[in-house]
Amino acid sequence: MSVLAMGVVAAAADTGVVIGTGETIVFWVLAPVALAGALGMVLSKNAVHSALWLVLTMLSLGVFYVVQEAPFLGAAQIIVYTGAIMILFLFVLMLVGRESSDSVVETLRGQRVAAIVLGIGFAGLVGAGIARATEELPVVGLTAVQGTVGGPAAGNVEAIAAVLYGRFVLAFEVTGALLIVAAVGALLLTHAEREPGTQRSQKERSRARFLTDRPQTLPGPGVYARANSIAAPGRLPDGSPAPSSFATGVEPVRVDELPRTGSVGAEREGLPHAGGTDAALGTTTPGTTREGGPA
Amino acid sequence: MPASVPVDGLLSVTWLVIVLPLAGAALLLLGGRRTDRWGHLLATGTVVAAFALAVGCTLALTGRAGRAVSLDLFTFIDTGSLDVTAGLLLDPLSAVFVLLITGVGALIHVYSIGYMAHDPGRRRFFAYLNLFVAAMLLLVLGNSFVALYVGWEGVGLASYLLIAFWHTRPAAATAAKKAFLMNRVGDVGLALAIFLMFAQLGTTSYAGVFGSVGLLAGGTVTAIGLLLLLGACGKSGQFPLQAWLPDAMEGPTPVSALIHAATMVTAGVYLIARSAPLYDATPTARTVVLAVGAVTLLIGAIAGCAHDDIKKVLAYSTVSQIGYMFLAVGLGPVGYAAAIAHLLAHGFFKAGLFLGAGSVMHAMDDTVDMRRFGGLARRLPITFVTFGLGYLALIGFPFLSGWWTKDAIIEVALDRGGWSGWLLGGVAVLGAGLTAFYMTRLMLMTFFGQPRWEDGVHPHEAPPSMTAPMVLLAVGSVAAGFLLVAVFPLSGWLEPVFGEPEEAAHLVSPLVVSIVVTVVVALGALTAWLYVGRREVPTTAPARVSPVVTAARRGLYADTVNESLVMRPGVWLTRALVWLDARGVDGAVNGAAAALGGGSARLGRVQTGFVRSYALGILGGAVLVAGALLAVTA
């Protein structure tokens, strides 16, 4: 990319900047990609797909930055946006869970049509306005300010630094404060409030557990069964699934229907147990106990 | 009018005349039950003291140049261009009224001690009476129309309170309300007249107004005159506001005697006489006064002929006699003295008659129906004699009060000349005949003939505290006219107020007038004897009577007219306004509120809570802005 930029800058060296063929090619290749990413983000039903489409758009934009003599911002775009922010998005998406994907049905009457009509109108108006206003706009280029990379003048980073720590130093400091506030705010918002000193000791928890109907641990999945999957419920001595062993959020699966040597279809509900092996296999399964009780 | 001679001696405390009864009223009303035992004595004492003071002041007044004294007491209202000084004006006219009010008032206070002896509300009664006397004195003594108005409203209030003294009786309460409301109609006229004076002249004092009458446009003077007349009609029970006065007889009889016969109802005459300089400038208003007087004179006399309630007959008689006074003051300067003389004489004999009626009621267990009287002359000798003297004075028996003063009015009316003079004179003579008829009917039904008493009634003469005032008033009835016309001519005494009495050339000789009037009166009395005295009086009023009698019984349909012309349209108007208020005004207000509420509720639906809807709005706005920018830069 930097090679492309260098080429463009070199081509525009003497008569201001004339946008070269290389950049044109880059644009016409990446602009559809960026548009496709944007449309894909809006149209994807799955939020994770949306995030991935957005990454595509942001990467394209990063390339555009580099092409337009802003290599530092191009790098920052890729690192900060596609790297950090999008990871944050994905992280929250995973936290929120899969049910957060949209339903297709629009609940607000006319919202979708109005949004599309207004959007097309807005894009048409703004695009037409920009096109008319900037068609004859000369491109000065940034060579005079930041020079060419590796050249005698200061580079892009130095030029940005000069302005950032010069004219915009106050804004820079305030932005730093803003970041701190944002971080603290996020902490406050996501922090689960718990009164200090309310955490109970192990002794207290143990006593509380023995006051319930079920002091012992819940049976683990797969107990009395022939699978270690968390979806396989434990079984009672008569072979029926033990409800207390159902994992939360997972449909219990009848493991016995899976093909297995010697016992295919042998165990069905209501049928006598084929053999005592399963029952003997372990009344307890160490390591798969689940914390029970009211803690 | 006010004298420039400094005021000194007794005259400088003229204000005490008002303050004495006012203090009595305040003490009795504020003192509560502690004053129950001696309150009536205190009240009587204040009025007697006021009378003594009034006599002293009047005597002091005779010696003064101009016979008038004006006292500025304090600044009453001082706002912007309105500057009313509370002041008193004691001149011959007000002095006459002060003497009448305090004199008759004192007698009636004494009478009330006996009359109200057993009433639980006696203290309240005397407090109201004192309040009335104070207000009435303020009315006649004030030196500005505003002071007069204050007194005017004060007597209205006292009249209302006293008519409704037995306020647990629905009839009394209704009568009081009726009197108050009809007075209010007149009071509005008086208030408007005062506003007009202030707006046009910037002053309301008598001196100021009368001194600049010439500056006013003719129409304005006429308007003021007519408005004042409206006020006078309301207070004096003159046509068309006469209907309240007969109903006001629901009050205790001393009240009827003092307020609704002798003093308050003559306030209208006082007002018009006092405003003489105004009326001098507006013949139109004066003619209306004349017409009102003549019409009322006949209405009162006719209605009086048909009633069986002794007090109502006397009330209609009062209406009629005040009509005479209005007629006289309407005749202009020549009639003022005659009007005031008749007013004073009337004050005596009508008060005496009412006290006599009260004595009869007292004897007959508060019965007022004359058809249940009869033959009382022997049982109530003092009452009979005093009442009889008052009766003779009223109908104009020769050489008694009425003869002197009523004849004077008739003479003045005839002297007006032309067809109107003959008409007015004829009306006055006819009224005299009717007066004789109904009063003779009253006398015959009450004191003569066979007793028609209800069972268990044992007539007895009243106690001395009641008979003594009656005797004194009877003496006044007999002598007042003679004294006022012949011995101490009132016209001469009132000269500083009304000017030199011009000795008009009589069109008809006074002697002829006297003879004619006396003959007519005799005819009236004879007719009454033919109708009532000659034959048995039925104890219930005959139902089958001529339309004339029916009309007279209904007070010539005054109430009907009032109801159909004022009350029912008022009710309809009120209903229409209520409807308009409920549907129109409230509807508009509630409708606007409902429209706003409903509109905002619908508008609030835009706030769906869906962020995406709001965002759609934002995008729409952005499209608009982009389009606008494009359109502007294109």
Added chain:
Amino acid sequence: MTITNYLVLAAILFTIGAVGVLVRRNAIVVFMCIELMLNSVNLTLITFARSTGTVEGQVIALFVMVVAAAEVVVGLAIIMSIYRTRRSASVDDVNLLKY
């Protein structure tokens, strides 16, 4: 080709992001759309920086990135806490503030 191409591309990307905000209900996807809009603005900034020959546009783009990072942190934290209480990441479920 001219820089207009970049700018129009940025405009189209921005619009796609905006429409995505309007039509998607998953809060995280909505957030991604916002990120796309921010990125398209960054592209515009960098393009204009090149066009005018100054580096300030790039610096501002850098600030946009930083602020976007902060915003993502806080926004995702908010989404997480909402998800914790409502078991949903749909923006339509957060609609208590209404008429």
